[in-house]
Amino acid sequence: xxxxxxxxxxxxxxxxxPRVGPPPEIRPTLLEDLRQIVTDIRWSKHxxxxxxxxxxxxxxxxxxxxxxxxxxxxxxxVGAGLAxxxxxxxxxxxxxxxxxVAGMAVKAVPWAFFVGCxxxxxxxxxxxxxLVTKIYFPREVLPLSTILAQSFDSLIGALIVVSILPxxxxxxxxxxxxxxxxxxxxxxxxxxxGLFLSCANIFFRDVKYLVQVFLTFGIFITPVMLDASMxxxxxxxxxMLNPVAPILEGLRLSVVHHHNLLTPRMAPDGFIFWxxxxxxxxxxxxxxxxxxxxxxxxxxxxxxxELV
Amino acid sequence: MKDARLLFDRVWKKFHRGQIHDSLxxxxxxxxxxxxxxxxxxxxxxxxxxxxxxxxxxxxxAGQTLGIxxxxxxxxxxxxxxxTRIMQPTRGYxxxxxxxxxxxxxxxxFHGDLTGRENVFLQGAIMGMPKxxxxxxxxxxxxxxxxxxAIDTPVKRYSxxxxxxxxxxxxxxxxxxxxxxxxxxxxxxMSFQERAFGRIRDLANxxxxxxxxxxxxxxxxxxxxxxxxxxxxxxxARGTAAEAIAAYVQSHDASRMVESTGIVMFDTLxxxxxxxxxxxxxxxxxxxxxxxVELGDHIEPILVRVRSMRTGTLVFVTGSKWRDFSLPGPGxxxxxxxxxxxxxxxxxxxxVAAEDLNLHEDIASATSVMMRVTDARTFAGHIQMNxxxxxxxx
Numbered sequence: 291x292x293x294x295x296x297x298x299x300x301x302x303x304x305x306x307x308p309r310v311g312p313p314p315e316i317r318p319t320l321l322e323d324l325r326q327i328v329t330d331i332r333w334s335k336h337x338x339x340x341x342x343x344x345x346x347x348x349x350x351x352x353x354x355x356x357x358x359x360x361x362x363x364x365x366x367x368v369g370a371g372l373a374x375x376x377x378x379x380x381x382x383x384x385x386x387x388x389x390x391v392a393g394m395a396v397k398a399v400p401w402a403f404f405v406g407c408x409x410x411x412x413x414x415x416x417x418x419x420x421l422v423t424k425i426y427f428p429r430e431v432l433p434l435s436t437i438l439a440q441s442f443d444s445l446i447g448a449l450i451v452v453s454i455l456p457x458x459x460x461x462x463x464x465x466x467x468x469x470x471x472x473x474x475x476x477x478x479x480x481x482x483x484g485l486f487l488s489c490a491n492i493f494f495r496d497v498k499y500l501v502q503v504f505l506t507f508g509i510f511i512t513p514v515m516l517d518a519s520m521x522x523x524x525x526x527x528x529x530m531l532n533p534v535a536p537i538l539e540g541l542r543l544s545v546v547h548h549h550n551l552l553t554p555r556m557a558p559d560g561f562i563f564w565x566x567x568x569x570x571x572x573x574x575x576x577x578x579x580x581x582x583x584x585x586x587x588x589x590x591x592x593x594x595x596e597l598v
Numbered sequence: 599m600k601d602a603r604l605l606f607d608r609v610w611k612k613f614h615r616g617q618i619h620d621s622l623x624x625x626x627x628x629x630x631x632x633x634x635x636x637x638x639x640x641x642x643x644x645x646x647x648x649x650x651x652x653x654x655x656x657x658x659x660a661g662q663t664l665g666i667x668x669x670x671x672x673x674x675x676x677x678x679x680x681x682t683r684i685m686q687p688t689r690g691y692x693x694x695x696x697x698x699x700x701x702x703x704x705x706x707x708f709h710g711d712l713t714g715r716e717n718v719f720l721q722g723a724i725m726g727m728p729k730x731x732x733x734x735x736x737x738x739x740x741x742x743x744x745x746x747x748a749i750d751t752p753v754k755r756y757s758x759x760x761x762x763x764x765x766x767x768x769x770x771x772x773x774x775x776x777x778x779x780x781x782x783x784x785x786x787x788m789s790f791q792e793r794a795f796g797r798i799r800d801l802a803n804x805x806x807x808x809x810x811x812x813x814x815x816x817x818x819x820x821x822x823x824x825x826x827x828x829x830x831x832x833x834x835a836r837g838t839a840a841e842a843i844a845a846y847v848q849s850h851d852a853s854r855m856v857e858s859t860g861i862v863m864f865d866t867l868x869x870x871x872x873x874x875x876x877x878x879x880x881x882x883x884x885x886x887x888x889x890x891v892e893l894g895d896h897i898e899p900i901l902v903r904v905r906s907m908r909t910g911t912l913v914f915v916t917g918s919k920w921r922d923f924s925l926p927g928p929g930x931x932x933x934x935x936x937x938x939x940x941x942x943x944x945x946x947x948x949x950v951a952a953e954d955l956n957l958h959e960d961i962a963s964a965t966s967v968m969m970r971v972t973d974a975r976t977f978a979g980h981i982q983m984n985x986x987x988x989x990x991x992x
Contacts (some may be wrong), residue, residue: 348711370632424703425724426683592686595679596613 298495300393319457320585327584330428338431338438345410345439360446363402368394371515378520392458393542400476400541403444404534405505410436411484412491412501419598429591430584433488437481460546468544468551476537477574482579485587492597493590513539518564519557526563533575536568600773602696604681604807609690611651611676611831613885650676652831653690658824665822665839667815667846672828674811678702678780681809697726699774701798702781705765709756714745714764717753721768735771742793743767744961759786770797777801779810805862817908819945819970840873840968843907847947849992850967861886862899864964867950873967877937877974878982883935885950885964889928897961898953899925902935907945907968917953940982942974 318326325440349359369396372386379386411433415422418432491497509515511532518526518539529535541562543549555564611686651673659663666674679685680692683702707724708717718739722732745756745765753761763786779798795817802808802821812818818825818839818918825842827835827849835845858864864887875881885900893899900923904914918924918933925931951963977985 337723338721339725342647344709344712344716344720347716348709351711420703420706421724425700426698427724427726451785452715535730 304510307535308412323588327428327430327588331430331434334431337427338412338435341431342434342438345436349443357446360443363405364395364398364451367398367401367509367514371398374515377467383396386402389460390517392455392460393517393546395451395455395458396541396545397514397538400445400473400538401509401512401534402447404476404480405441405508406440406443407480407484408487408501410440411480412487413497414484415488415492415594416495416498416598422598423595424522429594430485430587433484433587434481436475436529440480441477442597455545463548465544465548465550469541469559472537472540474537476534477570478580479533479537479572479576482576482583486579486584489583489587489590492594504570507513517542519559519561521558523548523557523561523563526557528562530563530565530568530571533572537573539564540569602660602807603694604664604776604809605693605695606654606656606677606681606692607693608692609651609654609677609680609687609692610649611673611680611685612647613650613676614689615646615648618622620714622752639698649831651680651687651828654828654833655690655825656824657834658807658809660807661805661825663802663810663822665818665825665842666809666811666823666828667813667818667842668828668834671830673831675832677779678778678779678809679827681778694776696775697772699769699772699777699779699801700725701766701777701779703765704769705761708753710764711752713752714740714749714756718749718768721765722772725769725772727768727772729921731773735773737763739767739771741768742770742797744790759790762786763790766794770794770801774801775806775884777806777808777811779808779812787833814908815846816945819843819907819968838991840970843945844947844966844968847907847968858962860890861897862962863890864950864952864962866928866965867948867967869933869967869969873971874970877939877941877943877971878976879974880936880938881969883937883948883950883967885933885935886931887962888923888930888962891927891928896954896956898955900933900935900938901953901960903949903951903952904937905947905949907947913946914940919955939969939971940984942978942980943971945970 300479357361368391372391375386375390375394414432414436415429415464421427422429423431487497511529511536513521513529518529518535521529530539540551543555544551547555549555549564551564551569552566554562554566557563601992637726654673654677656664666677668674676685678700680687681694682698682702683694686692705721707721709720712720715784718736719729719732723729743760743766745760745764748756748760752777753764756764766786777798798810799821808821810818810821822839825839826833827842827846830848834849835842864885866884866886868884870882870884883902898917898919900918902914902916903912905911906913925933945968947966947968949963949966951960953959977983
């Protein structure tokens with residue numbers, strides 16, 4: 291007991307009503323909200339880094355597979371695709387070209403990334419309940435950091451795919467420069483959906499299961515194992531309405547077939563299945579979705595702690 | 599930050615009792631209800647709603663420490679959650695200027711699979727500490743928590759005490775402009791609690807605004823310059839820590855406060871001086887009241903109980919009869935009670951009552967007063983045994 295008597299005396303001053311006048315009504319405009327989101331995220335760079343690091347560390351720390359995890363889903367997708375393609379090739383009697391395998395390999399990692407992002411980001415707020423209800427920080431960092439951790443995973447997968455592509459007959463050409471553009475669009479689209487779905491999952495807990503079902507069956511309505519052109523003239527057009535489809539098909543066309551995406555592309559059966567405006571359509575989904583998702587997230591953010 | 603402050607202006611917070619629709623299945627009926635127009639606005643209570651905080655205002659500036667006390671469910675933690683922006687007020691305005699350091703659920707961000715070192719960086723980042731501050735304070739944090747040898751062990755292998763100590767230590771080294779404390783003093787073992795409290799006292803004395811929720815009333819009494827007593831979201835008492843605590847203890851001990859039977863009635867009970875006594879000093883208590891009849895032998899008119907606020911136990915009981923003192927006949931009385939504070943530093947309540955010795959029941963009681971005993975550095979422990987030293991053979 292070596293306490294020293296503090297110099298401060300009881301005053302009672304702090305409990306007098308401050309009554310600073312009517313509380314200011316704060317109704318920020320959409321633009322102000324967006325600016326706020328950007329400021330919040332810029333201020334939280336270190337937090338985002340730490341949370342991403344946490345997700346990566348936790349995943350790899352006690353995993354027997356280690357970094358092979360990053361490849362598991364892409365390899366499974368390519369393997370399943372090979373089986374399907376082999377059956378089709380056998381049935382039609384056309385044989386399986388090396389380019390088709392390359393096309394699948396190129397699409398498998400981005401698809402695995404998309405699936406991983408949505409599966410990770412959707413429950414990100416609910417599973418961090420102890421943080422959300424106890425400590426204040428911009429909530430956007432939670433879905434954002436799961437997507438960054440997933441990006442790290444997929445980067446490893448992508449590097450491995452890139453290193454084996456030359457053996458599958460892929461060579462350098464200028465249309466390859468489309469690949470980063472498409473990957474950025476995919477990243478933005480994943481973030482947009484991640485923000486929206488993580489927020490929706492707080493309000494309705496069954497969103498998580500809904501997302502899982504959609505992603506399980508999504509592979510059949512997205513040209514991952516098959517190419518869009520294999521669905522016929524009408525079918526390919528409907529398929530391309532799925533915002534992920536133009537990204538994956540664009541990757542295949544630019545990387546494997548050296549096709550400039552600003553020009554239409556004919557299928558072997560003589561119909562156009564790639565149209566340049568698909569790019570604009572997907573970009574609208576991605577960037578429009580990001581703005582919308584961020585706004586919805588930001589506006590409902592203040593209720594998270596009560597609902598989680 | 600010079601003008602750091604905490605402000606609450608007429609804040610109300612509404613909560614909903616029971617389930618909120620939280621699966622898509624419930625969405626459709628809820629939407630239908632809203633379209634029909636039965637959805638309530640933000641301002642009124644609909645069925646199942648209640649006000650967790652009602653019309654609460656205060657302002658805490660540099661150098662002030664505000665304590666918030668009250669029974670469970672009185673809105674204390676909700677108030678802190680609104681200050682830290684975790685929740686928003688339903689009505690009114692809440693503001694915290696400056697970087698907020700919170701000592702609330704100090705290990706909330708820990709991940710069991712990560713090592714102590716990794717968790718220090720993670721938790722620090724979650725609490726808004728810049729990276730260079732974490733690096734600079736890292737050794738201090740580990741030393742304070744006393745877990746240097748376990749810092750590279752995954753946190754899931756820590757004991758719950760180690761976990762809590764590390765969490766507290768990180769939060770306590772944030773270097774905040776404002777400090778918000780919620781019931782974290784019960785962390786770790788005795789020696790760590792003392793160190794933790796010492797750290798909080800240092801932070802509070804460094805002149806930043808502090809707000810603190812605790813059930814340890816003696817801690818509140820020692821640290822807080824001001825205090826608010828809440829009950830079911832409403833302010834019951836506000837003023838100095840001593841005033842609010844006295845009001846709390848009295849409302850809490852409503853069962854002990856007895857309706858006077860009319861034989862003895864107390865009017866006032868006052869502590870002479872400021873209510874702060876140095877350990878070992880003499881002080882007096884002033885008691886006034888009335889008796890209506892000649893008191894029989896079975897009536898103890900002035901029974902004095904001294905209760906420790908830290909433990910809630912009685913540390914001393916005496917009575918006028920025990921000390922062979924009797925009141926002069928029926929009518930008003932004005933008595934001075936002398937006591938010596940042979941007590942360790944802390945906060946104490948002095949309760950005065952009249953008792954029927956046959957029934958062992960209080961028949962009247964006075965409003966209690968609180969006093970604080972400060973350290974005179976003459977002894978430590980639970981009681982003063984008046985030690986005397988002498989050299990043998992002298």
